[in-house]
Amino acid sequence: MKKEYIIYKLADKMKHSIHFDADLFSKYDVKRGLRNEDGTGVLVGLTNIGDVNGYERASDGKIIPIEGRLFYRGYNVADLVHNAQKEDRFAFEEVAALLLSGNLPDAEELKVFTDLIHDNMPLDHRTMLHIIELEGNDVMNILARSVLELYTFDENPDDTSRDNLMRQSIELVSKFPTIIAYAYNMMRHHKRNKSLSIRHPQPRLSIAENFLYMLKGKKFTRLDAKMLDLLLIVQAEHGGGNNSTFTVRVTSSAGTDTYSSIAAGIGSLKGPLHGGANLKVNKMIHYLKDEIKDWENEDEIRAMLMKVLQKKAFDKSGLIYGIGHAVYTKSDPRAELLKELAGDLAKEKGRLKEYEFMLRLERLSKECIYEVKGTNKTICANVDFYSGFIYELLAIPAEIFTPIFAMARIVGWCAHRNEELCFLGKRIIRPAYRFVDEYQEYIPICERDN
Structure with missing residues (x-):
């Protein structure tokens, strides 16, 4: 049996051995991705180092969107x-x-x-x-x-x-x-x-x-x-x-x-x-720059963004990369801080039209997402939306x-x-996983079926 074939066979068996019913996550109250049902993170620890504020929670448990704030050791990063x-x-x-x-x-x-x-x-x-x-x-x-x-x-x-x-x-x-x-x-x-x-x-x-x-x-x-x-x-x-x-x-x-x-x-x-998301955003921005002929025409920009959301353009995922965040709602303070200085840098580099195009993309992307998916979740541009563009202004290679x-x-x-x-003491972090497959009787090798 060739090595390539046995790799294929093992991978194929692995594929057929994985069969999770999505309802099992609810049945056993498993926080998939360590996320609660409303998308917020499961509280697993305490820290004095950083704090990420993107929403407030009302007395009834409802999430209230707020302008994003990021704190380092209690100090607002913006300050x-x-x-x-x-x-x-x-x-x-x-x-x-x-x-x-x-x-x-x-x-x-x-x-x-x-x-x-x-x-x-x-x-x-x-x-x-x-x-x-x-x-x-x-x-x-x-x-x-x-x-x-x-x-x-x-x-x-x-x-x-x-x-x-x-x-x-x-x-x-x-x-x-x-x-x-x-x-x-x-x-x-x-x-x-x-x-x-x-x-x-x-x-x-x-x-x-x-x-x-x-x-x-x-x-x-x-x-x-x-x-x-x-x-x-x-x-x-x-x-x-x-x-x-x-x-x-x-x-x-x-x-x-x-x-x-x-x-x-x-x-x-x-x-x-995670950190590699900025590369995906950068590829998308380049695609939009090439496909949209008039960067000032909001109707043309909106039409292309709708195609992206309808899985008809770019990578057919239906996602506008760089828009939305797990914690931030109304704004990502990191993106806001980058935007403040990026305009000056774009002007210095003679690329102000691209910067203005990015601002339009951000605004129109949010509008298009709300139109397609509804307004039940407040979204904003995240730090990755602008970081790739800024790296290019700095002539820093994508690698x-x-x-x-x-x-x-x-x-x-x-x-x-x-x-x-x-x-925090010498205690290893050890969450639990529930086994949901069937228990098996051992079969001698001479009796196994391929």
Whole structure:
């Protein structure tokens, strides 16, 4: 029997062995996807790190839509962003210090923390050689393998004491930008025969500036770096319930090492239903730009969006990607913050018409969805709707859209891992699954039927 055939046979048997009746979820009160029947998340833990507000619940249990708010350690992210913009400074480092420690740093603490970040950004020759030797077309996979490799260079990789966890957290936050920039440049060199440039991080630059420098040299403006800094801030944390952070908390509760836990989080974020969603949105936007001849004609835009919803256009899924969120209702504060600065960036790049087209798409998409599916659920554009367009304004290749998300979210992952291990006790997270198949009698191999 050929190997290919046995793989087919095993896969076919697997297909026929999976037969769930949808009614079983209701019968056994199983929260599918850890979601309640109204779509809200099942409460599974407590945290002091992040809070995501998208609705309020009335006394009768009914959900009341509100403007979205995102809090880091109790501080409204909009306030953190607007104050940094008012002072014309980069703020991702400040946000990282806040999320990891629980407190806003004073000027001296921030300087020391930033210096520590800069000191840890360079990769030693062993890690650099490892990245150079890695083959592959996916930077997320290279990032995950590189993180696992860091375990071998850590003198205390399995130490889960408070101080060691903080050291590992700071080192990972520092090294992610360097690993991602080098991994992309190596992939570009291996797969596209482009020149290889390895640029060392510069001590006087912010994380956002250093990443752009390591990625493409001095070919970026201050506004480019400020936009990337904002992207990193709004994607740094999103509560303990998002899939990748929950993955980090689950693996951390088992007592595994930091590098294994973070690699698991990377694997989760890579998924097209999570961090990889921005790629799907970007493909859809490009499709709409090509199909819609007049970007100012709202009737033409609306007609195309209706075709998408009716499964007659794009990928025939009936979905407008980037519209709707599991928690946010009236607005996603991350998308709103990105829109504020994206207009200035689009103007600088001479792409204001595309930005205005995006605004029309957002507004008309919501109107079309309400027309087709009703108004029983309030929807908004989520962060992915604008992030891909902004990455393109920054001349950042699509291969590192999701890795940049990881570059931001490593802060939240480490904060949640540290909270899980240091403050919530040594109890493994172990939900239950109910077995719903039939019990079988063992059949000797000589009596089995194919």
